[in-house]
Amino acid sequence: MTATVDTPANPRRILKALAALRTATGAYPAGHPMIAEKLREVNEAVQLHIRSGEPLRIDTIHGVVHLNGVPFEGEGEVAGLGVDSIHIGTRVRVEELQALAEILWQLKPDTADEPVSATLARRQVQNITVGRLVPLDTRWRAEQWPDRPETTLDPDYEESITLAQQTFEQLSEGRALDLVTVRDLVQLLMCRVASSHAALAQILSVKQYENLTYCHSVNVAVLSLLLGRQLQLEDDALMALVEAALLHDVGKTRIPIDLVKKPGALDKRERRIMEAHTTLGAQILVQVDGLRPLTPLVALEHHRSVTGRGYPDLGTSVPHVFSQIVSVADIYEAVTGARSYQAPTPPERACLLLARLAGDKLNAALVKALVGAITFFPIGSVVRTSLDEVGIVIRTNARDPLHPVMALLDEAMETALGEVDTSDRDVSGAYRRHIRETLLPDTVRSSELMRSILAS
């Protein structure tokens, strides 16, 4: 869904007007007619929108402006204001808009100054909030996307999601962690889910639903397992890794639900609360007898980078290798899932994104191992080749991960026409075809066809 420039309120124009007001505020003395003129322009643009009775929410995410959660098309550079989100209530007063411009003019990037929310409150601005984005998290509840997979799931994967959901719901109700369920879940993931092609396809491909914590946790656990197997870890170590990955985000069950549900950017104070899911998780887990010793540590460290940055601040200590594995799996999982403002990233782009983070944020060897384990075009991906054929990846070639074997589909995408090995070359040694792109899984409408291809 994309809003068009015909929408009465043009968020890009509002941002531009606000940037002009901010500059005028800094360049001219108070009371100057130029400030009054720019303020009138901002106020008119804002009033045009809130006249409808709807608050105005503008979020800029990766350069795309969103009006009330919907991407807004438009050409040209987006006016930068030093914040990613501006939410304006329907009762906003013109003096509040002026105060906002003044505060934005004085805003210094990444300083430990008073949070903008506190400055707004001090200036008696009650109808405007601003915020910056927290990247790569799963805290947004769906506005545009369903909350969970809508397609028929692999039965083992379905069971694991149900068990995880129970576990997390019990915890958010303040009950104790159910250790028996956690152990069953670890077994289920290791023995059945990770060896089912259909389940892996649903975990690795793009997901057109918002990942709530329990779904996300199951997926991160399976991804960590694949990564651990690629590193040839022993079974006992793998079990410990899966348990830790499964519970890495349990601290989110202690974050106020309003904050978890809040769309758009968080301000500094809210961000600090969200970031506390790491320490809260470790506190919950350390009190549970019978868990493996690294489980609380991974919950504590999974948002820390290999260079000692990230949160919580634990000095320059390098996270445990299990925490580093979960960080890699966490980011892959977060970006391949849909979020309120962002369509899911296909696996090949997710792999490139991980590669860009390697070295600075993530352990490069672990990124390489995950990409090696899942490949750019994981099993179950629906892909289009350079010959314009569409197929479903059924096997990956270990020596040639960019050229998997696929089940070719007919034009109606209703029948499988047989296998095609995309690593085949012609007499001159050139590839006959390349994979050109990953398509959304629902390109193949029949989940029955998908299952039968992956089961054979």
Ligand SMILES: [Fe+2]
């Ligand atoms: Fe987390």
Ligand SMILES: [Fe+2]
């Ligand atoms: Fe996570």
